[in-house]
Amino acid sequence: MQTESADRCHQVVIIGGGSAGITVAASLLRRRPELDVAIVEPSSQHYYQPAFTLVGGGTYALDNTRRAIRDVVPKGATLIQAAVTALAPDDNAVQLDDGQRLGYSQLVMVPGIKLDWGRVDGLAATLGKNGVCSNYSPGTVRYTWQCLDAFSGGNAIFTQPPPLKCAGAPQKIAYLAADHVKRKGLGDKSTLKFYSGGGALFSVPAFVPPLERVARRHGVEVILSHDLVAVDGERKVATFEMQNAEGEKTRVEQDFDLLHVTPHQCAPDFIAQSPLAGAGGWVEVDKATTQHVRYPNVFSLGDASSLPTSKTLAAVRKQAPVTVKNLLANIDGKALTAQYDGYTSCPLVTDYGRVMIAEFIYDGVVTPTLPLDPFKETRFYWWVKKHFLPAFYWKQMLTGREWDIAHKPRKTS
Ligand SMILES: Cc1cc2nc3c(=O)[nH]c(=O)nc-3n(C[C@H](O)[C@H](O)[C@H](O)COP(=O)(O)OP(=O)(O)OC[C@H]3O[C@@H](n4cnc5c(N)ncnc54)[C@H](O)[C@@H]3O)c2cc1C
Known part of the structure; x- marks a missing residue:
C-alpha cells in the first residue's frame, strides 16, 4: 500500500x-x-x-x-x-x-x-503593542494580562470572528476583564464592548439567554454581525464591517484603549x-x-x-x-x-471564580456529564477548569488513558 x-x-x-x-x-x-x-x-x-x-x-x-x-x-x-x-x-x-x-x-x-492574523489590515504590525492583545497564541497571551493590569479606564473592546476554535474563549476574556475592572474600582470610567462577526452570542440557542444575563451583569455591550477588518494601533482605532439583509456593507470605527483580538481562523x-x-x-x-x-x-x-x-x-x-x-x-x-x-464542551469562565460548562452533541442537544444545572455558574466548575482539567489532560488524556463519564441528554427547561 x-x-x-x-x-x-x-x-x-x-x-x-x-x-x-x-x-x-x-x-x-x-x-x-x-x-x-x-x-x-x-x-x-x-x-x-x-x-x-x-x-x-x-x-x-x-x-x-x-x-x-x-x-x-x-x-x-x-x-x-x-x-x-x-x-x-x-x-x-x-x-x-x-x-x-x-x-x-x-x-x-x-x-x-490556521490563525489568519493577516486577514485584518494592520493587525500583525500592532499586535503585542498599543494595547492590542490576544489570548490565541502563546507569544501574545501574556501581553493580554499586561494590558488588563495596566488598564486605567476607557474603552475595552473584544472581538470574535466566525468560525473559530473554542467559540466561548473570546467571551471568557471579556467577562474576566469586566470582573477585573470592577474589582479595581474602574467600572464608572470604563466601557466594555463585545463585537462578534456572527449573528448570535453562542452557537447553541439554549446557552444564549444565560450568557446574555452574564454580559448584562458585567455591563458588557454585545454587538453582533460586526466583523473586525482593520486596526490602526497608533490611532487606537478598530474598524468593523457589517452587512445588512440586502448584502450592503458598511464600516464603523471604534476607539479603544484595550483591544483583545480573536484572529480569523481557517x-x-x-x-x-x-x-x-x-x-x-x-x-x-x-x-x-x-x-x-x-x-x-x-x-x-x-x-x-x-x-x-x-x-x-x-x-x-x-x-x-x-x-x-x-x-x-x-x-x-x-x-x-x-x-x-x-460531543463538545466549553467551560465558559464568567468571572474570577465561576464557570458555566456548556456541553452538547450534534444538533445542539445539551448533554451534561454531571447531574448539575448546565446553565448555572459555579465555583466547583472553576476548580474543574483551573485545576482538574489540566491535570487530567497531562496525566490521562495525553497518555492514552480513556477514563470517561458518559454524557447524557437532559431536560433543559
Ligand atoms: C485561547 C484558547 C482557549 C481555548 N479554550 C478551550 C477550552 O476551554 N476547552 C476546550 O476544550 N478547548 C479550548 N480551546 C481549543 C483547543 O485548544 C483546541 O480545540 C485543541 O487544541 C485542538 O486540538 P488539535 O490537535 O486539533 O489542534 P492543536 O492542539 O492546535 O495541534 C495542532 C498541531 O499541529 C501542528 N501543525 C500545524 N501545521 C502543521 C504541519 N504543516 N505539519 C505538521 N504539523 C503541523 C501544530 O504545530 C500543532 O502542534 C482553546 C483554544 C484557545 C486558543
Whole structure:
C-alpha cells in the first residue's frame, strides 16, 4: 500500500503533535504496542491551550501550559520534526518541508486550525503593542494580562470572528476583564464592548439567554454581525464591517484603549489545496466514524477536521477513542463500528471564580456529564477548569488513558 517513491514509510503517520495527535498516538500504542507510529510536528513545544484564557486573565502561568514535545510523544512512537507542505493521498505519501517524502499505510490528519492574523489590515504590525492583545497564541497571551493590569479606564473592546476554535474563549476574556475592572474600582470610567462577526452570542440557542444575563451583569455591550477588518494601533482605532439583509456593507470605527483580538481562523492551506479537502477546506470525514469520505486509510479529528461540531479539546477527547478503534478495525479489515456523537464542551469562565460548562452533541442537544444545572455558574466548575482539567489532560488524556463519564441528554427547561 505504501508508495515506492517515498524516502521512508511508517504504518501510521500522524500529522500534528498537538492535543489530537499525541492523544491518538498514545491510545494506539496502548492498544497495540507493536504498531509503527510516526508523528510529524514542526514545533519543539506542546501547549494546553484551554488555560490560555486564565493566563490572559493573570491567574495561571504560561509555563504551566507547555511541555517539550519530546516529553509528550509516547514511548514507541517516532517523532519527525518537520512540517507537512503537501499531501498526495493517491500515492499514500506526504511531502515534508525538509525535502523528504513520507509514505504511510494509515494517515491521521490533525494539524489544527490556521490563525489568519493577516486577514485584518494592520493587525500583525500592532499586535503585542498599543494595547492590542490576544489570548490565541502563546507569544501574545501574556501581553493580554499586561494590558488588563495596566488598564486605567476607557474603552475595552473584544472581538470574535466566525468560525473559530473554542467559540466561548473570546467571551471568557471579556467577562474576566469586566470582573477585573470592577474589582479595581474602574467600572464608572470604563466601557466594555463585545463585537462578534456572527449573528448570535453562542452557537447553541439554549446557552444564549444565560450568557446574555452574564454580559448584562458585567455591563458588557454585545454587538453582533460586526466583523473586525482593520486596526490602526497608533490611532487606537478598530474598524468593523457589517452587512445588512440586502448584502450592503458598511464600516464603523471604534476607539479603544484595550483591544483583545480573536484572529480569523481557517483550514491550513496545505489541506485546503489537497484532494483531502471538502467544503471550507477542512479534511472531509464521516461525522460518525471520523474516516475520510474518499480515502478509507485517512482519518481526521480535532480542529482540522470537517466534523460539524464546535472545535474544542473536549471534543478531541471524545473523538480520539472513536478514531483509534476505527483505524485499528480498518487495519484488520473489519467494519468500523465506533461512532462519535458530536460531543463538545466549553467551560465558559464568567468571572474570577465561576464557570458555566456548556456541553452538547450534534444538533445542539445539551448533554451534561454531571447531574448539575448546565446553565448555572459555579465555583466547583472553576476548580474543574483551573485545576482538574489540566491535570487530567497531562496525566490521562495525553497518555492514552480513556477514563470517561458518559454524557447524557437532559431536560433543559
Ligand atoms: C485561547 C484558547 C482557549 C481555548 N479554550 C478551550 C477550552 O476551554 N476547552 C476546550 O476544550 N478547548 C479550548 N480551546 C481549543 C483547543 O485548544 C483546541 O480545540 C485543541 O487544541 C485542538 O486540538 P488539535 O490537535 O486539533 O489542534 P492543536 O492542539 O492546535 O495541534 C495542532 C498541531 O499541529 C501542528 N501543525 C500545524 N501545521 C502543521 C504541519 N504543516 N505539519 C505538521 N504539523 C503541523 C501544530 O504545530 C500543532 O502542534 C482553546 C483554544 C484557545 C486558543
